[in-house]
Amino acid sequence: MTKKQMVEDAPSQLTRTAVIAAALHVLDERGLDSLSTRAVADRLGVRMNTVLWHVKTKARMLELMADAVLGGIRYDSLPDTPLERARELAARYRRALLAHRDGAALVTGTYPAEPHTLRFADHLVDALLKAGADEQRAAWTAWTVTYFALGLTQEEQAAPEESDERLTRAVAPSTYPALQRVLPHLRQDFEQRFTFGLQAILSRIPT
Template sequence: MTKKQAREDAAGQLTRTAVIDAALRVLDERGLDGLSTRAVADHLGVRMNTVLWHVKTKARMLELMADAVLAGIGYDDLPDAARDRARELVGRYRRALLAHRDGAALVTGTYPAEPHTLRFADALVDALLNAGADERRAAWTAWTVTYFTLGLTQEEQAAPEEDDERLAHAIDPGTHPALRRVLPHLRQNFDERFTFGLEAIL
């Protein structure tokens, strides 16, 4: 199958799925700041109006992209124990965000009520309900876990490698004694911080 055939339907027309796939490739190449409907059109070799015909607006394109990012979450081989299942689902959510450049920033700025997003939310809430939470606690815990994961992952994807060194120089023992005391634990360590934060919430 040629590249052209992969992005067209049976009638030879560009599909919305192909537009979103192209938008994700542009995201990975240029980051969120370099993403635009024009950049997607250029990537596909079509006019910008063609892209807009499929997605209507950039905001709608971002919603569809965010939902496509969550398509990377797998639901096979989940633990039977409800709390373990919730942990695993959130871990897979984080990995899906990390699979795309600026993935967390993209998802943070959108509110898609789309199939992949709803499937993840339903699976997470179901695990929390089965772990013993009532309806409000399950819903609010799902929100809290999601916000925590988005925030930490967005920081992880944006953090410069020299951030730890810069922080160490900025914290003065006389002015910030408490921060100086815990400085070794302020370093990036995103995997460990994610595990700690998730456990604290659950």
């Protein structure tokens, strides 16, 4: 019996962790549009049913992948000041998304109540509570930070290199005078956009 046949005949020899790791490799190599349970099975050298034995459905695989992406967030050396800690946590969240091709698009639309996702949320909410937010504001601000980071990072990962040039050509002064005035500030600088937007969100926390 070949090694491949042994794995296929005994799915328990292949761990779910290994399946998700392989799925992330496929994501990084091919992008989200080309990700499938069959592609993951091909990478592992097993039948698709073996992958499904561990993840059940593609939707569940995406949830587990999204949680694994957040597993890349570290919680050491965080600032002592609660609001600065919340800001740093948001920055680390964004970096975790950027660490994988289409990372933000993967996480968007998934709702995994899984350890890494819950750990990040707990740290962020704790920082907001300690910064002076009440329970509702802390919860809703955490959602707002998450949605903002996901949306901006998804745009960043999908933006074509020539988007600035296309925008410049499209914004004619006679047709879009207001946009023409602010055109230099509309160019791709996602790091500064993130910093500005995050500050705008967190500035509403009472101190």
